[in-house]
Amino acid sequence: MRFRPDLLRAMIVLFNLALVIFGFTFFYLLFGETLLKSYHNRPVPMEQPGYRSGGSGKTADAEEEIVNGIHVQSGLIYAEGFDIVRGNCTACHSAKLVTQNRATREGWTDMIRWMQARQGLWDLGENEPVILDYLATNYAPEDIGRRATIDVEEIEWYLLELEEE
Ligand code: HEC
CATH class of the missing domain: 1.10.760.10 (Cytochrome c-like domain)
Known part of the structure; x- marks a missing residue:
């Protein structure tokens, strides 16, 4: 294959271009979010919609x-x-x-x-x-956490002996 300096130059240019694009993408991925956030998070005056005037600063939502x-x-x-x-x-x-x-x-x-x-x-x-x-x-009564309901069948019932007259 014959050496072609023009082709080599073109390849170098392309390579540099790719490097620059890659660099920007990398930078954006690393810092883009932080930069955008600091841009959007500028303090919002209380009078703006979504804020209650004179309120606690919490949004109404x-x-x-x-x-x-x-x-x-x-x-x-x-x-x-x-x-x-x-x-x-x-x-x-x-x-x-x-x-x-x-x-x-x-x-x-x-x-x-x-x-x-x-x-x-x-x-x-x-x-x-x-x-x-x-x-x-x-808010109906619930049995969770209380003792189990008594099983009536299990109880040995007995008659209370009343004193005889
Ligand atoms: C006009 C004022 C008033 C309104 C309105 C009111 N309550 Fe009360 N409620 C009281 C007061 C006073 C107490 C006693 C508070 C205490 O013991 O610290 C109380 C106590 C209670 C208690 C506790 C009772 C207990 O045995 O401990 C419940 C449950 C309750 N309220 C539910 C309700 C519900 C449901 C409504 C809506 C229908 C309601 N309250 C509306 C004044 C009110």
Whole structure:
């Protein structure tokens, strides 16, 4: 094969070009993200949409976040009736009082009656069945962690001997 300097020169140019492209790509992969981030992360003034003016600086969306069916900010299960429960049941106390309790529908009704009688809870009107449905469904009593239910068949019953007259 005859030596061709023009071909060699072309190859060297191509090689250099490839080296430059490779270098840029490598640099971008290493530092591109950091550079872009620092560009995008400039402080955003409070008045911008997505921020509550004068708020804690958290986005409004963060307060509505739902993770695994739980409304993160209140800790309440996000299910039917959630909005009404949140609106009525977190006005005086933390939603924790709700989430830490479990009861039947009757139990929840009793708690509501007690708060209405003693704590100034208002008449819930047509919201009451919605609230009770929500509570009885999502915060029903559960047996987990308690002793197993007694097996009636296993118990040796005996008659209590009453003293004879
Ligand atoms: C008008 C104020 C007010 C509203 C509204 C209110 N509560 Fe209460 N609730 C109270 C007070 C006061 C207590 C007692 C707090 C304490 O013991 O620290 C209480 C206690 C509770 C308790 C704990 C009861 C116990 O036996 O320990 C639960 C559960 C509860 N509330 C659920 C609810 C639910 C469900 C709603 C919505 C229907 C609601 N609350 C709305 C005032 C209110």
